[in-house]
Structure formats: structure tokens, C-alpha cells
Amino acid sequence: MKHKGNEEMNMQRYFVGDAQWTTDTVMLKGEQAHHISRVMRMSAGDVIICINGQGVAAYCRILQAEPDCITCQVEESLSSDSELPIHITVAQGDLKADKYEWVVQKSTEMGAGSITGFPADHSVVKWDAKKNEKKHARFQKIARESAEQSERLKIPAIERKASLEEVxxxxxxxxxxxxxxxxxxxxxxxxxxxxxxxxxxxxxRILLVFGPEGGFSTREHETAIDLGCAPVSLGARILRAETAPVAALALLVYHVELKR
Structure with missing residues (x-):
């Protein structure tokens, strides 16, 4: 069965682990199964789009829908490619939690391949190592949901470095x-x-380095240039820390994907 046009636009997308995907069957459990069965109220016969770790997407028809397990039959490969031809890493100095989450969400939507956080001299917040695992899981979830919403085929890697110098x-x-x-x-x-x-x-492959709310210190700016960074401006106006990554990514998307 072919799945085209408006039908495809309305389909839910889910990233699944390689272990969940055999040659012709996909199984979704936990939060994804709950979303399909309880939130979207799907049942046997409905079709979703699944994407594995290699960026392979396929239309999958639900065979059995339980609250904690959804079993699907792989029906047809999806050939569209929504990934940028270049790899972009967004390296972002630590921001307040809500702002950093916003950067993760929007950078994912714009096509970033990875997002790396690091403590900067002027960072207002201080990273609590005890909460590292919980924060990382939160950022990964935001990236996954944003990748599904924006119909991407890959989820950006979420990483962390100990300093700008390490980045x-x-x-x-x-x-x-x-x-x-x-x-x-x-x-x-x-x-x-x-x-x-x-x-x-x-x-x-491009590395974009952004500072925290207070901007880069003189030391950091000079260190970055000494270590091979080219200083780049996004215009005469001073952007908020969480705005700059989106503005830069928009320019890159236009240049490599939209410009004739």
C-alpha cells in the first residue's frame, strides 16, 4: 500500500532503537506505546512512520496496540531526506535551564547534527554534576521530540564538555x-x-560556538581565536544568547539548502 500526500503529513513519527526493529516488524514500548495508544488513541490498522538509528524511515502499520507495547508491520520505505548536507555542531555556553532547552529544541528543528554544552566564564548557572544524568535525559527527550515534529531522520547527539578549551x-x-x-x-x-x-x-563539518547570557570573556574570545576559531558577527544588533544559534542556523540552512 502506498502512503502519499496529505496522509503522510498527518502521520505520527517515532524514533526507535535498532533492537526494536527487525526486518519486517517494529515494537514500541514505554512512553512511545503510551503516546500511541492513550494520547493518539491509535489502534490496529493505523499507520505510523518509524525511523531507526541509521536514519532509515518506513511506514509501519499497527498490528496490535496495548498500553505498554505496540507491534507494527513494516510496509514501505520512506525515501524523503530532510537532513542538511553539512554537519553542524552547536557548542553553547551554559544558560538557564529554560533557555538551554529552547536552544536544544530550535537547533534540532533547524537541522543541527549535535549540540554540546560547556561552562563559560560568564555563565549565570553552575552545572550540578549530581543532576547530570537527569539533565542529559531531559535534553535528549527534547531533541527526540523536536526531531519527530520537524520530520527529521536523525536525532542530534547531546554532549557536554568540561570547558571551552576542551570543546x-x-x-x-x-x-x-x-x-x-x-x-x-x-x-x-x-x-x-x-x-x-x-x-x-x-x-x-562546522562548529558554531556561542556564549552564555553574559557573553564571552576577553580570555575566552582570545583563546577561541588562538585555537582556530574565526570571529563572526550576525549583525549590528546584539542578540540574546538563545537567539544567536537560531539566527546562525537559519543563515546556514538558506546558504546550503535554499539558495539557488
């Missing part, structure tokens, strides 16, 4: 490293973003 010293894998700082905006370096975009290739 940058482990960044040899990137073709481009940009520090997006209000310091660059105040120095009228507004054309640097255009110059940086012109250097991008379709398969490049």
Missing part, C-alpha cells in the same frame, strides 16, 4: 570553526559571515 581542542574533525560573539558585532565585522559562508562546501 576547541577536540575540534580537529571540523572544516570550519566559528565563534559568534557580540565582540565581533561591536567591531563592525558584519561581512565576516558572508566571507565564511562562501567558503563552505556541501560535505563540510
Amino acid at each position: 576547541l581542542k577536540e575540534a580537529q574533525q571540523y572544516d570550519h570553526k566559528w565563534i559568534l560573539s557580540e565582540r565581533s558585532a561591536r567591531k563592525d565585522h558584519h561581512h565576516a559571515i558572508d566571507d565564511a559562508l562562501r567558503q563552505l562546501q556541501q560535505t563540510d
Whole structure:
């Protein structure tokens, strides 16, 4: 059976672990099963879209719906690709919880491949190591739900580094490293973003580094440049910490995906 057009647009999407997906059967349990059976009130015969860890998506018809377990038959592969051709990592200095969650959500919607948090000199909040596991699980859940909502095929990796220096010293894998700082905006370096975009290739890996609510310290800004970051401005206006990642990602999406 073919699944096209408006029918596909209305289908719920769920990311599932590889162990849940055999050749022709998918099983969803726990929170996902509850959402399907109790929230969406689906039953046998309904169709959902499932995506595995490799970004393979398929239409799956529900065979059996129980509150704690949904069994589906894999019917047809889904060929659409909603992932960006480039890999983008958003490295974000620690923010207040609600703002950081917003960055995770919106960065996922915009196509980021990974999101890395780190403590910055001017971070208002201090990371409580005892709550690390709980916070990480919360951010992962937000990223998964945002990836499902935006019809992505992959969930961004959620990571954490001990410092800005650790972020940058482990960044040899990137073709481009940009520090997006209000310091660059105040120095009228507004054309640097255009110059940086012109250097991008379709398969490049990009690291975007953003500061906390108080911005980067002089030490951090100079350290980032010493470790290979290009200072980039997003315009003459000083953006909030949680706004800057979305603005930068929007520019990248336009450049690599929408521009003719």
C-alpha cells in the first residue's frame, strides 16, 4: 500500500532503537506505546512512520496496540531526506535551564547534527554534576521530540564538555570553526559571515560556538581565536544568547539548502 500526500503529513513519527526493529516488524514500548495508544488513541490498522538509528524511515502499520507495547508491520520505505548536507555542531555556553532547552529544541528543528554544552566564564548557572544524568535525559527527550515534529531522520547527539578549551581542542574533525560573539558585532565585522559562508562546501563539518547570557570573556574570545576559531558577527544588533544559534542556523540552512 502506498502512503502519499496529505496522509503522510498527518502521520505520527517515532524514533526507535535498532533492537526494536527487525526486518519486517517494529515494537514500541514505554512512553512511545503510551503516546500511541492513550494520547493518539491509535489502534490496529493505523499507520505510523518509524525511523531507526541509521536514519532509515518506513511506514509501519499497527498490528496490535496495548498500553505498554505496540507491534507494527513494516510496509514501505520512506525515501524523503530532510537532513542538511553539512554537519553542524552547536557548542553553547551554559544558560538557564529554560533557555538551554529552547536552544536544544530550535537547533534540532533547524537541522543541527549535535549540540554540546560547556561552562563559560560568564555563565549565570553552575552545572550540578549530581543532576547530570537527569539533565542529559531531559535534553535528549527534547531533541527526540523536536526531531519527530520537524520530520527529521536523525536525532542530534547531546554532549557536554568540561570547558571551552576542551570543546576547541577536540575540534580537529571540523572544516570550519566559528565563534559568534557580540565582540565581533561591536567591531563592525558584519561581512565576516558572508566571507565564511562562501567558503563552505556541501560535505563540510562546522562548529558554531556561542556564549552564555553574559557573553564571552576577553580570555575566552582570545583563546577561541588562538585555537582556530574565526570571529563572526550576525549583525549590528546584539542578540540574546538563545537567539544567536537560531539566527546562525537559519543563515546556514538558506546558504546550503535554499539558495539557488
